[in-house]
Amino acid sequence: MPGDFLFFARRAFKAPGQVGAVMPSGSALGRLMAAGLGSDSGPVVEIGPGTGSLTRALVNAGVPEENLTLIEMDAQVCALLCRRFPKARIVNAPAQEMPALGLSNIGTVISGLPLLNFPHSLQQEIISAVFQVLAPGGRLVQFTYGPRPPIAPEVRDALRLGWQRRGKVWPICPPQVCMNFTAPHPIDFRRRAAHRRRNQISGRNQETRHVRSPGNPHRIRQLWPC
Numbered sequence: 408m409p410g411d412f413l414f415f416a417r418r419a420f421k422a423p424g425q426v427g428a429v430m431p432s433g434s435a436l437g438r439l440m441a442a443g444l445g446s447d448s449g450p451v452v453e454i455g456p457g458t459g460s461l462t463r464a465l466v467n468a469g470v471p472e473e474n475l476t477l478i479e480m481d482a483q484v485c486a487l488l489c490r491r492f493p494k495a496r497i498v499n500a501p502a503q504e505m506p507a508l509g510l511s512n513i514g515t516v517i518s519g520l521p522l523l524n525f526p527h528s529l530q531q532e533i534i535s536a537v538f539q540v541l542a543p544g545g546r547l548v549q550f551t552y553g554p555r556p557p558i559a560p561e562v563r564d565a566l567r568l569g570w571q572r573r574g575k576v577w578p579i580c581p582p583q584v585c586m587n588f589t590a591p592h593p594i595d596f597r598r599r600a601a602h603r604r605r606n607q608i609s610g611r612n613q614e615t616r617h618v619r620s621p622g623n624p625h626r627i628r629q630l631w632p633c
């Protein structure tokens with residue numbers, strides 16, 4: 408929208424590492440990120456929406472505003488988003504706190520976060536949080552610049568993430584590339600952390616084991632090697 412460039416540039420000047428760009432994404436990237444989503448996609452979460460250029464693309468694709476949760480850590484940006492998307496749920500919080508917001512079984516998380524700017528420990532916190540709220544088979548849609556995934560290899564390995572390119576936007580140089588990230592099966596991070604702690608305490612070799620799920624004692628859930 409007119410005026411977004413100045414607003415965005417001011418926010419970027421104030422917190423360059425957090426914003427990670429000098430202007431909002433264009434509509435071509437928005438269409439690519441929103442591809443496949445629509446009125447029947449159920450709840451969609453967007454993390455780091457900024458001024459809402461990707462959010463607008465989601466709404467244009469048919470995702471009802473009521474189905475959107477926007478998680479943005481800049482309070483001034485949240486105030487702008489509230490005016491622009493009055494029916495969406497807007498949360499002024501860091502994305503890594505998502506699991507505490509009561510979100511679960513989400514089909515798609517869209518991310519405009521500048522992950523390349525983040526230390527790997529923060530990447531891991533955020534991406535773990537994303538996969539805690541995603542439903543089994545859910546996906547994280549993230550854009551980056553250039554051909555490489557913006558999530559560090561050690562973070563991808565630790566979380567056993569798969570990824571694929573969905574497309575790119577020319578003629579920006581380097582091109583903006585949209586990627587899907589998925590986990591092979593539901594990740595139970597709290598259990599994995601507890602498992603890791605137990606193994607550290609007992610000094611056991613870390614190995615894949617099976618445990619019973621507390622919710623359903625008959626269901627067996629696999630823990631990955633930590």
Ligand SMILES: C[S@@+](CC[C@H](N)C(=O)[O-])C[C@H]1O[C@@H](n2cnc3c(N)ncnc32)[C@H](O)[C@@H]1O
Pocket residue numbers: 425426427428430431432433454455456457458459460461478479480481484500501502503518519520521
């Ligand atoms: C590059 S802007 C994205 C803007 C928009 N998605 C776009 O593509 O035009 C990144 C946004 O992420 C927000 N942000 C950065 N770190 C965050 C975090 N840990 N949790 C939530 N929002 C964050 C920033 O405040 C900023 O508004």
